[in-house]
Amino acid sequence: MFTFFPLSNNTRERLYVGGLDPDAVAAVVRAAVTEDLLGGVDVTTVATVAADQRSVATFGSRAEGVVAGLAVANAVIEAVCGDGASEMEYLVDDGAWVSPAQDIARVIAPTRLLLTAERSALNLLCHLSGVATLTRRWADALDGTGAVVRDTRKTTPGLRALEKYAVRCGGGTNHRMALSDMALVKDNHVAAAGGVAEAFRLVKSLEATIRVEIEVDSLAGLAEAIDAGADEVLLDNFDVAG
CATH class of the missing domain: 3.20.20.70 (Aldolase class I)
Incomplete structure (x- = not known):
């Protein structure tokens, strides 16, 4: 069974400031990586990459849009690599509109663990950025009308808080979070x-x-x-x- 590391205080603070529960995000991260490993290891990476190798990875945008979920992506990397073994440099903030081929973050970490975390980190970052980008397009279309974009409970199971966070990053407004609050x-x-x-x-x-x-x-x-x-x-x- 894979051993996960706790999130750093800095990442927990970033998540909290964004209105996210760091422990809930950590649970999503563990579920994503556990699903990817399925009780084993990243056999290709372990076979081909030296255990002591370290690498610098740059996150870049392929298209224009709104970034959402950088701290979530970093939570994946920290949970897999450990806070002391990895370090992310944020080049933009969540909610920023970016151009194609723009660098948005840079991370240095042990190569084996970085590659193990890569797909889960990118899946979450790309999904949330897509939600934020579409929300921004709708919000821009309503600019000056007095109307706002609101979301629903039709969210991906387990990802509601993250998807609603992405809506906020895109300029939308959250409707009720659960059946119990309204x-x-x-x-x-x-x-x-x-x-x-x-x-x-x-x-x-x-x-x-x-x-x-x-x-x-x-x-x-x-x-x-x-x-x-x-x-x-x-x-x-x-x-x-x-």
Whole structure:
């Protein structure tokens, strides 16, 4: 079984400042690397690379876009190599717009361990940067309108906090993080409760201070949601005409 190292205080602080739980990120990192090794070792690297070799690796962008997840990528490298054995230089910050072929980070570490960590680090960095880039394009399209881009709970299992972090890096705004921190009354709930107003009342009777959003699919439903006292309304599949 592979032995993982703890994250450095610097990396933990970077993650925390970004609104991420360092221990949760470390768990994602361990799961990713464990999946990649599947109980063994990186046989190609161990066979071909000297145990005492060290290398410098440069992370670069292949296309323009928003960077997100540099500290997450470094968490992979630190967990595999150890804080004392690796060192990352951040050349840009998360949220930065970068050009094609631009260097974004540089790391020095034992070559064997660096290559073992490489794919997991790049998978997370590329995925999060893709989410951030698409969010930025939508946010830019809405610039000056007063509207904001909000995300959903339709996230990759196990990666919700990271993907929602990437949305923030791209200029978007997080919707609810979980089922427990805000109520969203949908058609199934309305049917079970016997109506919009009753569904709203039942939610408030359980959690008096929780914000309640109600999903509607018609203007009549919108009026009903407003009359019930909804804090927010989700317009489901509306066209411009309503």
